[in-house]
Amino acid sequence: MANLILASSSARRKELLEQVGLSFDIFSPDVDESVRADESIDAYVKRLAEAKAQAVLTQCPNATVIAADTSLSLDGQIIGKPESKQHAFEIWTALSGRQHHVFSGVCVANAKQVKSRVVTTVVYLQHLSHADMEKYWATGEPVGKAGGYAIQGYAAQFIPAITGSYSNVVGLPLYETLQLLAEFQN
Template sequence: MANLILASSSPRRRELLQQLGLDFQINSPNIDESIYLNESVEHYVERLACSKADAIFEEFPNAIIIAADTSVAVDHHILGKPESKQHAFEMWHLISGRRHDVLSGVCVRTKHKKLSIVVRTEVEFQELTPQEMDDYWNTGEPLGKAGGYAIQGIAARFIPNIMGSYTNVVGLPLHETVQLLQTVKVLN
């Protein structure tokens, strides 16, 4: 098998890709993740995934690169990672007691092909009390997480329902990633 590189420092993406039984290396690119003016969430996650793949491909042109970017969106607005406790509370007020979308862009890049896809999952979040928000913040789990929560962690208790891919919400939609890898002949 060709050299496979995951263009991400995310431990969650690493763990998800390991579930496929693939041998891969990790090389995390440093790219600008700024949101363009009037950029849709779909375009944003796909653009970042492809930019990450391109950055690593420049260093390793004979490798097969897998890159992804995941964002939480509510009312077509991208919720990033919380910069502070206040920022986390603002995000949780937006998603509390309602549904929101989690979108991931995935890009697979080889010497001969560059394929990408956007996957959307709808997540229902229960109404959070100020005490629940405070308690959750104090766990430390929200730091570094899009939307300020981790479905695979403590926040699972706040999520009664999802419609779509669970692994997408964690950070790498495995079914769609496998389809891309099959297209470039990495998997059968």
């Protein structure tokens, strides 16, 4: 597909798209990621994915844009990226020994159409000791990651099972993204 742009600076999203043979440019828009009052997580990730796509289209109107946003939900609460070591430990304590949901909004858009989907994956996290948390924090991996972990990295040892899309937990549900792209080619 000519003039394809990934609206993200995420190395993980870039790697996932390269894994399936896509060629694209990268343009990372600046979008306010604040949660609106009474906004559900599925509405939140969909809104942000669409906002990122639209922000890129204003700069590159002839492009087809792939945009995404990923967040976690525990007990109906949106769990974002840790703001500090203490915040990461609070997140991990809440997630420890429980299952949570990872939501990604993915949007493919061009000047003529916008198509979006929300994908959900259930992740089971083992009980984490304080020593586990200290060791994981020291890796530097949790910084900038929704929920404070990267399933494709060191944290894989703490996740005994998932139900749903693995690539969704990494940050971009590939199957659904490719389905949306295929709709643009028809």
